[in-house]
Amino acid sequence: MAKQTKKKTTNIKMGKEYYGTMDxxxxxxxxxxxxxxSKKELRLHA
Structure with a gap:
């Protein structure tokens, strides 16, 4: 029997689930x- 793996959801799909239909x-x-x-700079975790 093959293992069933949970399919990853992208951030876009998660956003649609939470916020409904948007552009x-x-x-x-x-x-x-x-x-x-807050300054719209990319924050990287090192």
Whole structure:
């Protein structure tokens, strides 16, 4: 028997589940929001 693996959901799909139907740009903004500081700079965890 083959193992069933859970399919990963992308940030876009998760954004649609939480926020409903919205344009793609807004969905990207919501999905990537936690990775940016308030100055809109990319914050990397080293």
């Amino acid at each position: 793609r740009e807004e969905c990207f903004r919501k999905a990537l929001e936690p990775y940016f500081t």
